[in-house]
Amino acid sequence: xxxxxxxxxxxxxxxxxxxxxxxxxxxxxxxxxxxxxxxxxxxxxxxxxxxxxxxxxxxxxxxxxxxxxx
Amino acid sequence: xxxxxxxxxxxxxxxxxxxxxxxxxxxxxxxxxxxxxxxxxxxxxxxxxxxxxxxxxxxxxxxxxxxxxxxxxxxxxxxxxxxxxxxxxxxxxxxxxxxxxxxxxxxxxxxxxxxxxxxxxxxxxxxxxxxxxxxxxxxxxxxxxxxxxxxxxxxxxxxxxxxxxxxxxxxxxxxxxxxxxxxxxxxxxxxxxxxxxxxxxxxxxxxxxxxxxxxxxxxxxxxxxxxxxxxxxxxxxxxxxxxxxxxxxxxxxxxxxxxxxxxxxxxxxxxxxxxxxxxxxxxxxxxxxxxxxxxxxxxxxxxxxxxxxxxxxxxxxxxxxxxxxxxxxxxxxxxxxxxxxxxxxxxxxxxxxxxxxxxxxxxxxxxxxxxxxxxxxxxxxxxxxxxxxxxxxxxxxxxxxxxxxxxxxxxxxxxxxxxxxxxxxxxxxxxxxxxxxxxxxxxxxxxxxxxxxxxxxxxxxxxxxxxxxxxxxxxxxxxxxxxxxxxxxxxxxxxxxxxxxxxxxxxxxxxxxxxxxxxxxxxxxxxxxxxxxxxxxxxxxxxxxxxxxxxxxxxxxxxxxxxxxxxxxxxxxxxxxxxxxxxxxxxxxxxxxxxxxxxxxxxxxxxxxxxxxxxxxxxxxxxxxxxxxxxxxxxxxxxxxxxxxxxxxxxxxxxxxxxxxxxxxxxxxxxxxxxxxxxxxxxxxxxxxxxxxxxxxxxxxxxxxxxxxxxxxxxxxxxxxxxxxxxxxxxxxxxxxxxxxxxxxxxxxxxxxxxxxxxxxxxxxxxxxxxxxxxxxxxxxxxxxxxxxxxxxxxxxxxxxxxxxxxxxxxxx
Numbered sequence: 091x092x093x094x095x096x097x098x099x100x101x102x103x104x105x106x107x108x109x110x111x112x113x114x115x116x117x118x119x120x121x122x123x124x125x126x127x128x129x130x131x132x133x134x135x136x137x138x139x140x141x142x143x144x145x146x147x148x149x150x151x152x153x154x155x156x157x158x159x160x
Numbered sequence: 161x162x163x164x165x166x167x168x169x170x171x172x173x174x175x176x177x178x179x180x181x182x183x184x185x186x187x188x189x190x191x192x193x194x195x196x197x198x199x200x201x202x203x204x205x206x207x208x209x210x211x212x213x214x215x216x217x218x219x220x221x222x223x224x225x226x227x228x229x230x231x232x233x234x235x236x237x238x239x240x241x242x243x244x245x246x247x248x249x250x251x252x253x254x255x256x257x258x259x260x261x262x263x264x265x266x267x268x269x270x271x272x273x274x275x276x277x278x279x280x281x282x283x284x285x286x287x288x289x290x291x292x293x294x295x296x297x298x299x300x301x302x303x304x305x306x307x308x309x310x311x312x313x314x315x316x317x318x319x320x321x322x323x324x325x326x327x328x329x330x331x332x333x334x335x336x337x338x339x340x341x342x343x344x345x346x347x348x349x350x351x352x353x354x355x356x357x358x359x360x361x362x363x364x365x366x367x368x369x370x371x372x373x374x375x376x377x378x379x380x381x382x383x384x385x386x387x388x389x390x391x392x393x394x395x396x397x398x399x400x401x402x403x404x405x406x407x408x409x410x411x412x413x414x415x416x417x418x419x420x421x422x423x424x425x426x427x428x429x430x431x432x433x434x435x436x437x438x439x440x441x442x443x444x445x446x447x448x449x450x451x452x453x454x455x456x457x458x459x460x461x462x463x464x465x466x467x468x469x470x471x472x473x474x475x476x477x478x479x480x481x482x483x484x485x486x487x488x489x490x491x492x493x494x495x496x497x498x499x500x501x502x503x504x505x506x507x508x509x510x511x512x513x514x515x516x517x518x519x520x521x522x523x524x525x526x527x528x529x530x531x532x533x534x535x536x537x538x539x540x541x542x543x544x545x546x547x548x549x550x551x552x553x554x555x556x557x558x559x560x561x562x563x564x565x566x567x568x569x570x571x572x573x574x575x576x577x578x579x580x581x582x583x584x585x586x587x588x589x590x591x592x593x594x595x596x597x598x599x600x601x602x603x604x605x606x607x608x609x610x611x612x613x614x615x616x617x618x619x620x621x622x623x624x625x626x627x628x629x630x631x632x633x634x635x636x637x638x639x640x641x642x643x644x645x646x647x648x649x650x651x652x653x654x655x656x657x658x659x660x661x662x663x664x665x666x667x668x669x670x671x672x673x674x675x676x677x678x679x680x681x682x683x684x685x686x687x688x689x690x691x692x693x694x695x696x697x698x699x700x701x702x703x704x705x706x707x708x709x710x711x712x713x714x715x716x717x718x719x720x721x722x723x724x725x726x727x728x729x730x731x732x733x734x735x736x737x738x739x740x741x742x743x744x745x746x747x748x749x750x751x752x753x754x755x756x757x758x759x760x761x762x763x764x765x766x767x768x769x770x771x772x773x774x775x776x777x778x779x780x781x782x783x784x785x786x787x788x789x790x791x792x793x794x795x796x797x798x799x800x801x802x803x804x805x806x807x808x809x810x811x812x813x814x815x816x817x818x819x820x821x822x823x824x825x826x827x828x829x830x831x832x833x834x835x836x837x838x839x840x841x842x843x844x845x846x847x848x849x850x851x852x853x854x855x856x857x858x859x860x861x862x863x864x865x866x867x868x869x870x871x872x873x874x875x876x877x878x879x880x881x882x883x884x885x886x887x888x889x890x891x892x893x894x895x896x897x898x899x900x901x902x903x904x905x906x907x908x909x910x911x912x913x914x915x916x917x918x919x920x921x922x923x924x925x926x927x928x929x930x931x932x933x934x935x936x937x938x939x940x941x942x943x944x945x946x947x948x949x950x951x952x953x954x955x956x957x958x959x960x961x962x963x964x965x966x967x968x969x970x971x972x973x
């Protein structure tokens with residue numbers, strides 16, 4: 091039954107990891123703008139569709155990749 | 161009628177057809193062109209007619225070429241990379257986000273652009289190689305996204321947002337959850353072997369989790385209680401701090417002495433709920449600022465003229481040329497010459513040297529109409545030039561200007577709410593005293609009856625009576641009201657303002673811009689009826705002019721149709737003249753119109769001195785005049801009538817008394833009307849009212865009301881467009897909701913009732929809890945149930961009640 095020390099240690103550790111992740115995301119300002127990302131998320135797909143049909147494709151690939159990876 | 165493909169406005173004046181699409185002006189067409197050429201026409205698919213008509217930009221942003229100024233705006237500037245955050249009030253839809261984040265397609269120098277929609281800002285990273293801030297701003301302005309740059313941007317460095325409360329809340333929540341799990345096994349008091357063996361380990365783990373709760377998350381309550389006691393106030397944080405302290409000490413002692421499992425779960429839960437209330441109480445509007453002063457209204461830079469002297473033969477110096485440069489407003493000194501262009505703001509007190517000045521002071525003084533100034537006249541800072549280019553000589557630097565000196569008044573450095581005793585504070589005074597009495601009495605009783613549990617009872621009373629529910633009643637009620645207000649376009653700074661709003665007994669209104677709209681003007685024609693032909697020429701003449709009065713008249717008359725003018729002349733500050741075929745028509749001041757007309761109407765000359773008039777004459781005779789009067793906001797009379805039932809009403813106007821008779825006629829009796837009030841007069845008037853014990857609500861709109869807004873108990877600004885400048889205040893009300901002022905006042909009063917009911921409700925819980933405590937039966941599990949139960953039921957009660965109130969007043973759907 092000594093395993094309970096181990097289990098508790100692990101569970102507390104996991105909880106702390108999530109807690110640290112929360113603090114980190116707040117600190118980085120991820121919750122500062124709760125609206126724009128929800129709109130921005132919708133652009134990319136439509137942008138690809140739109141682009142395939144009409145664009146002349148000059149500097150097209152690089153900037154989009156950049157935005158997607160960000 | 162066609163609507164513009166770009167901006168959606170009706171194409172009433174001209175229609176430009178281009179690529180099967182209609183545009184209302186060349187500006188809109190140009191934007192479409194730019195976007196179309198760069199494969200950005202998706203802009204128009206995302207939203208219908210998302211565009212903004214670009215305004216004229218020539219020379220407007222020249223000051224950004226000055227490195228000193230532009231460096232002040234940059235956030236980052238190293239190794240050829242510059243980062244800047246610009247406020248763009250015209251951001252309004254998803255198309256805006258999309259096009260701004262694709263700026264790199266328009267100029268490859270732009271690396272990334274990120275829009276923060278709620279704040280209406282865009283953060284742009286660009287390479288400074290062959291591209292600079294000026295180019296960027298011009299590029300944005302060309303698309304109709306003019307950044308709002310003001311003196312404030314250049315003078316204050318951005319402060320970081322305070323996220324302490326979120327961290328505290330996170331820690332308390334984290335600890336609360338974990339402690340709950342750990343304390344669960346012991347709730348049921350089963351003497352199971354394994355539980356007996358590991359309970360010490362569990363207890364010490366709970367102790368460890370409670371440390372950050374007490375010493376970080378809940379620390380604010382100790383600080384606040386200490387501050388309160390030092391200034392001899394028993395605020396609500398005093399019993400809370402006692403509660404937290406007793407909970408922690410008693411629990412620690414219990415586990416050290418192996419008496420029990422302690423109340424760590426209740427402790428963490430208490431702090432968590434309290435912080436949740438604090439968090440809910442805040443409602444921030446990212447796109448609004450309640451702290452603005454003249455700095456965010458004034459420009460960063462102006463065009464300065466300086467004469468260049470070249471020495472000839474080393475002896476005589478002679479003036480060779482006048483040069484222009486862009487000077488920061490802070491750098492201006494007495495004697496400098498500056499140039500103000502059309503629709504630019506005069507940033508300093510100055511003397512007019514050259515040019516015709518037509519200055520609109522409505523925002524700074526409350527005078528409704530632009531005033532004409534002659535060379536040699538004194539111009540106050542804050543006025544906006546409405547016609548042509550003028551040259552000025554600076555008399556005083558910006559900080560010493562007539563207008564900006566208002567801000568040196570001590571009222572602007574005082575914290576308005578420090579002296580206000582909230583309802584919770586009032587209750588907590590009695591509550592704390594009663595609580596301590598009960599604790600003492602019951603302890604003394606048990607000391608005689610059964611000494612062993614006396615200490616237990618004493619601490620139990622302090623724990624169970626910890627006013628969690630009371631402390632939550634006000635934050636949740638006011639937080640809910642704040643949101644209801646916000647949904648109805650009344651943006652309130654913080655929850656205390658709502659409480660203060662409920663005490664209001666005197667309402668002071670500004671006139672210009674507050675009671676009157678600045679979009680429409682009521683116009684009446686007095687004089688000889690105009691023939692159809694005359695009307696035609698008049699309309700065509702007005703169409704060519706950009707004077708605000710001409711524009712207003714034009715919108716009134718444009719049903720008449722238009723014809724081509726043979727000639728058109730405009731004399732700034734006097735009037736306009738249009739000639740078509742047989743006759744000419746003159747529009748403008750009385751002197752201008754009657755200059756050559758043979759017949760002079762002497763009768764009309766004397767009347768209407770205080771009213772704004774535009775006179776009309778043909779080459780033969782004087783015809784008559786259009787009288788403009790301010791149009792009051794719809795429902796103004798109703799608002800006054802409803803308010804006059806339980807408030808004293810005052811109208812303080814910076815304008816002349818031309819409207820007095822009319823106002824007296826339409827407003828209910830017993831309203832004080834004061835005219836020609838300077839900004840200081842307004843401030844002092846509000847102060848006098850307060851000295852008489854009144855609680856004053858000031859409703860204003862411009863910089864001239866700033867003093868009164870700051871002095872009043874609650875200062876609310878009426879704004880036609882909440883995104884543009886509004887002076888420092890406690891709340892911003894969208895002008896379209898002016899009629900609802902009474903409703904907001906009623907709601908805030910009823911909100912206070914809700915808090916009172918919630919207090920009674922939570923006292924009921926306290927009585928039950930005290931019953932357990934004084935009899936010495938407070939088990940951890942009882943506390944662990946009672947405390948969250950009371951908190952949650954208070955939250956539900958206040959939320960439902962405020963919702964019902966909002967519904968009754970038609971503020972919630």
